[in-house]
Amino acid sequence: MKHPLLLLSGGLLALCSISCTPLEPPVPAKADRVMYQWYDDYGQGEVSIHIKLSEQIAEVKRGGREIGWTYVATGKEGRATRPGSYRITEKIVDKHSNRYGWIENEYGEVVNGDASPGDPVGPGERYMPAPMPYWMRLTDYGIGMHAGIIPNPGEPASHGCIRMPKEFVPVLFGKTKIGTPVKITY
Template identity: 65%
Template sequence: MAPILLSRPLGALSAGLCLALISCAAPPRIIDKTKPAQRAEFVMYEWHDDQGPGTVKIRINLSEQRATYTRGGRDIGWSYVATGKEGHGTPSGTYRITEKIVDKHSNRYGWIENEWGEITNGDATPGSKKEPGERYVPAPMPYWMRLTSYGIGMHAGVIPQPGETASHGCIRLPKELAPILFDAVSVGTSVSIVH
C-alpha cells in the first residue's frame, strides 16, 4: 500500500478514513478496563552472601537510590533503597551502625487514623492536630540499624517507586531483605553514603 500524505490533522479526517488507516497500520490492541492496570514488577534486591571471611560493608548511593553490600571485599548483594525526600535529605558521609533494634517505632513521624482505622493524615508528627476520635500512630521501623545520634538509620520500609526518594531521612530497605541484612551486620558495621 502506498503511503498516504495528509494535508490536515488526523482529527479532521473522516471517521471512515481513520478506521481504514488504523486497520492497515496494525491490529487493534484491546484494553480490558474491568481489570486493574498492571505495574511493572521490579527486582528489589539480590542477596548471595557466602558468609565467608571478612566483615559486611554497606554503600548507599543517593543518586541511584541503591545500596551495595560486600563481605571482605566480595560483592554479596544489592538493593533499592528509599532515602530522604526534599526537605528531609539523608546526609552523605561514613558511618557505623551504633544500635540494632528488631521492633522500633519512630518518635518523630507517623500517621493519624480515625476510629475505624482509616488514615486521615499519612504524614503526621506527634504534635499534629487530631479531630475527636482520631489517634496518632508512630511509624514502625522494623529491623532498625542506627547510624546517627539524631535519628538517621536503616530499617524495613515502603519503597513506593524504586529509584526515587521517599523518607524523612532514614534509609528504607526492602521488607524481605531487612531481616537478612539485620542478621548479617553488627554494631560497628561500616556504612558509607555517597552521591
C-alpha cells in the first residue's frame, strides 16, 4: 500500500497539470451594438457636429475630416427636434432640467417617470429634476445635447434634446466650445 502523502502529492500533481495547462480562450459573448466611435486625429481645424434625425446619428468632424460618430436619441413624436443650423451657446458639466423629471416615493421608487416641476406630489414623494450631464445648449427654448439614455438606437426617445451615450459625451464636451456649429437635418 502506498503512503497517503504519496497519493496526495500524486493527486496534487495531476490537478496542477490540469489547471496549469493553457485553456482554450473563452468564446466571447455576443457583442453589444457599437454605440459610438472616436478617432480624432487632433489635427488642425474646428470641430463641427452634424445630427441626422432619420438615422439618429451624430457625425463629428474636425476641419471637414470625420473624427467620430455616435448614436443619439432626439425628440419623439409630439416633441420632435427641429432641423436647422445652430451653435453651442452654453456648456455646463452638471446641469439638471428645469422642465422635466420624475416623482419618486420615500423609498426612491419612481411613481411618475414623466413629470414636470408643477405636477402634484403626494405625501412622502418628491420631484426629481432630470440630470443632463455635459449640457451643450443649442436653443434659447431649452434644446441641447447631453448625456442620456438611448433605449433603442436608431429611434427618437427624448423630449426634444439630443441625448448621447454617457461614455461619449464627455469626450465631445471637451472638444467643443461656445460657438461650435451644430447642423440638424433629416
